[in-house]
Amino acid sequence: xVIFIAELLIYTWSRVQCTQIGYEITQAGGVHQKSxxxxxxxxIELAQLKSPERIVKIARDQLGLIMPGPEQTxxxx
Amino acid sequence: xxxxxxxxxxxxxxxxxxxxxxxxxxxxxxxxxxxIYQGTWLSQLAADQYEKSLKLSxxxxxxxxxxxxxxxxxxxxxxxxxxxxxxxxxxxxxxALAKALKMNHRTLRKKLASxxxxxxxxxxxxxxxxxxxxxxxxxxxxxxPEYNRFYPNKTLAAQAIGFTGIDGNGLEGxxxxxxxxxxxxxxxxxxxxxxxxxxxxxxxxxxxxxxGSNIQLTIDRTVQYIAERALEETVTxxxxxxxxxxxxxxxxGAILAMAHYPLFNxxxxxxxxxxxxxxxxxxxxxxxGSTMKIFSAAAAIESGGSSPSTIFFCENGAYRIGKKxxxxxxxxxxxxxxxxxxxxxxxxxxxxSEMVGPERLHDTLSDFGFGTKTGIDCPGETTxxxxxxxxxxxxxxxxxxxxxxxxxxxxQLITAVSAIANNGILMKPYLVEAITDxxxxxxxxxxxxxxxxVVSEETARMVxxxxxxxxxxxxxxxxxxxxxxxxxxxxxxxxxxxxxxxYAEGKYVSSFVGYTPVENPEISVxxxxxxxxxxxxxxxxxxxxxxxxxxxxxxxxxIPPRGGNNQLAVSHQAGSNG
Numbered sequence: 276x277v278i279f280i281a282e283l284l285i286y287t288w289s290r291v292q293c294t295q296i297g298y299e300i301t302q303a304g305g306v307h308q309k310s311x312x313x314x315x316x317x318x319i320e321l322a323q324l325k326s327p328e329r330i331v332k333i334a335r336d337q338l339g340l341i342m343p344g345p346e347q348t349x350x351x352x
Numbered sequence: 353x354x355x356x357x358x359x360x361x362x363x364x365x366x367x368x369x370x371x372x373x374x375x376x377x378x379x380x381x382x383x384x385x386x387x388i389y390q391g392t393w394l395s396q397l398a399a400d401q402y403e404k405s406l407k408l409s410x411x412x413x414x415x416x417x418x419x420x421x422x423x424x425x426x427x428x429x430x431x432x433x434x435x436x437x438x439x440x441x442x443x444x445x446x447x448a449l450a451k452a453l454k455m456n457h458r459t460l461r462k463k464l465a466s467x468x469x470x471x472x473x474x475x476x477x478x479x480x481x482x483x484x485x486x487x488x489x490x491x492x493x494x495x496x497p498e499y500n501r502f503y504p505n506k507t508l509a510a511q512a513i514g515f516t517g518i519d520g521n522g523l524e525g526x527x528x529x530x531x532x533x534x535x536x537x538x539x540x541x542x543x544x545x546x547x548x549x550x551x552x553x554x555x556x557x558x559x560x561x562x563x564g565s566n567i568q569l570t571i572d573r574t575v576q577y578i579a580e581r582a583l584e585e586t587v588t589x590x591x592x593x594x595x596x597x598x599x600x601x602x603x604x605g606a607i608l609a610m611a612h613y614p615l616f617n618x619x620x621x622x623x624x625x626x627x628x629x630x631x632x633x634x635x636x637x638x639x640x641g642s643t644m645k646i647f648s649a650a651a652a653i654e655s656g657g658s659s660p661s662t663i664f665f666c667e668n669g670a671y672r673i674g675k676k677x678x679x680x681x682x683x684x685x686x687x688x689x690x691x692x693x694x695x696x697x698x699x700x701x702x703x704x705s706e707m708v709g710p711e712r713l714h715d716t717l718s719d720f721g722f723g724t725k726t727g728i729d730c731p732g733e734t735t736x737x738x739x740x741x742x743x744x745x746x747x748x749x750x751x752x753x754x755x756x757x758x759x760x761x762x763x764q765l766i767t768a769v770s771a772i773a774n775n776g777i778l779m780k781p782y783l784v785e786a787i788t789d790x791x792x793x794x795x796x797x798x799x800x801x802x803x804x805x806v807v808s809e810e811t812a813r814m815v816x817x818x819x820x821x822x823x824x825x826x827x828x829x830x831x832x833x834x835x836x837x838x839x840x841x842x843x844x845x846x847x848x849x850x851x852x853x854x855y856a857e858g859k860y861v862s863s864f865v866g867y868t869p870v871e872n873p874e875i876s877v878x879x880x881x882x883x884x885x886x887x888x889x890x891x892x893x894x895x896x897x898x899x900x901x902x903x904x905x906x907x908x909x910x911i912p913p914r915g916g917n918n919q920l921a922v923s924h925q926a927g928s929n930g
Contacts, residue, residue: 297544312428322422322504327577342904345836345913 403542410536410562411499412520415513415527417573418608418785424513424527424618426499426520430482432473436464438492445490449473452484475518476500499536501527507615509576511631512607512730512783513569515618524629526783529731530567533787537562563790570606570785575599575905579611582900583879587613590884590893596633596762597880597897599905602770602873604800605779607728608905635732637759638880641846642696642828642890643865644717644755647768649693649818651708651716654811660690660818664703671699673747678702694821696828696843698754705753713753714741719806720768721778722760728781729798736760755846766878768806769865772819773840773873776812778803816840820870832864832895834903836913841866841898843890848883859883864894868902874911877901 323329334340386394415424432453439445442464450457453474463471474481475498482495501516514525522531539562579597587595599609610633616624630636652658669683680697692700705713717723723738737759744752751757763781771778780801787796807815819840822829828843844863850856862884867876879894879901887893 315425315427318422319425319427319502319504325421326505326508327574328508331577331581342907348836348907348913350912
């Protein structure tokens with residue numbers, strides 16, 4: 276009888292654990308989805324920040340850089 | 353008495369037994385009825401309470417440039433819809449929605465008064481709008497997740513990439529051509545839910561991914577930007593109608609840039625003229641003018657009838673063909689084949705074509721790909737027009753030799769010139785390098801495709817050297833010259849054909865096509881400017897744009913100037929000649 280009750284308790288405990296883990300998986304899935312969305316948004320932002328138009332504007336207007344001519348180019352040995 | 357009492361007790365026992373029997377029989381019958389006859393229906397009813405069917409629509413694949421920078425991406429947005437049958441106070445709901453979404457309340461009232469079971473209220477609403485509507489807590493309003501196409505580089509390569517409609521179908525460019533690869537699939541997924549309706553994923557289960565494949569272009573975002581900026585500057589400077597520039601790798605046919613001006617923003621494409629959406633580098637034919645002399649010269653050399661030093665009499669600037677007289681800009685007497693190209697003599701080109709003959713000239717032009725589609729992976733490609741040689745009049749043959757009476761697309765022209773740069777081998781131009789699956793694994797890669805050998809290596813080398821003289825002192829293309837790099841090229845100036853079918857006065861197409869460095873061509877560049885004002889010669893209008901594009905592209909690609917052998921180049925001072 277004791278063994279039967281112990282089995283029953285263990286079975287119940289494992290079912291509860293299973294359900295609990297199911298919830299945790301669902302939550303983790305949601306977090307994962309949100310992270311992927313955030314990552315995609317950051318990728319888009321990065322693509323925008325690295326756009327040649329923006330970089331040229333900063334290089335020219337803020338840093339005073341220009342496109343080097345052939346006489347200004349050193350070929351590294 | 354006792355007997356009567358016993359009988360009474362027995363009767364009561366019997367009564368209770370019968371009652372219980374009937375009761376249990378009824379329960380048994382009901383149980384049997386529920387299990388046997390209604391079992392399936394009840395199981396479904398129960399499943400409906402703990403199972404939730406999700407409709408999943410796959411995300412459209414991303415379009416990358418050759419360096420895997422995002423050019424077109426899909427982002428998740430929410431669309432607001434209504435189920436009019438479930439809304440009790442439709443007028444009130446319309447008023448509240450109109451306020452939350454800043455929409456016309458009459459339009460909304462009409463929508464909500466509809467007999468349809470489902471109507472869209474606002475597709476792809478902003479997060480704030482969605483939040484405002486959610487706060488209203490209206491019954492019969494649904495929030496449907498969708499994907500919206502977004503182009504982070506805005507106008508960059510817009511005509512080549514194209515765009516999608518509100519339902520995510522490709523409408524133009526690569527988006528249209530590769531729609532079947534890019535498009536995500538739709539699917540269903542059954543998820544368990546608990547008593548409170550919360551979604552529950554059991555171990556081992558995973559939401560399926562129905563995303564479409566990704567496309568990796570041959571286009572380089574930076575080269576595209578260089579070409580677009582140079583084009584914009586030139587079109588603006590000469591108050592021209594429009595412009596096209598293409599940068600190609602001659603040995604492979606890969607397109608590094610396909611620039612158009614005016615630009616349009618595919619994120620809000622409806623706000624722009626629909627004529628600006630078209631990829632005119634592929635779809636629009638034009639009369640190329642003098643750039644075609646390159647191919648007349650190639651035909652002459654390949655036929656064995658002449659060499660670069662063979663001389664032709666250029667009739668001192670005026671040559672009568674039937675009733676028409678063809679003029680040169682300057683009066684020339686005897687010119688070598690090389691000089692005919694260098695000075696761009698129309699009469700010289702006619703003399704070359706007369707020596708070659710119409711059949712040979714036609715065959716050479718056909719071999720270079722004129723009159724047929726290049727097969728580039730873009731929609732709406734034109735074949736241009738090259739009539740069969742047996743229909744040519746003497747004037748037709750003469751005009752075709754210097755680029756009139758024939759129409760070509762920009763992509764045909766640069767592909768043909770790239771064949772000369774590529775030692776006479778014509779390559780198929782292409783815009784897409786690879787298709788990758790949702791995990792980034794390559795599912796299809798596009799290798800350079802050789803179409804055919806057009807001219808011998810020797811002929812290609814001779815034509816290349818002739819084209820080099822165009823950039824040298826006295827040539828028509830000196831403004832295309834690059835310090836530190838050798839350039840071969842050809843200018844083109846052609847009168848435009850009016851709607852009446854005659855040549856329009858004062859309307860020109862200026863062009864320049866060439867490649868660099870001549871010894872080992874890394875890039876070929878074509879610039880076409882439509883209807884420039886004041887100046888219209890290709891050497892004055894298009895050649896400087898070629899120079900800018902070629903110089904900045906070579907710099908970006910780390911191709912060292914003449915004399916250097918190494919790949920890494922750095923600038924060590926900020927000079928003043930930029």
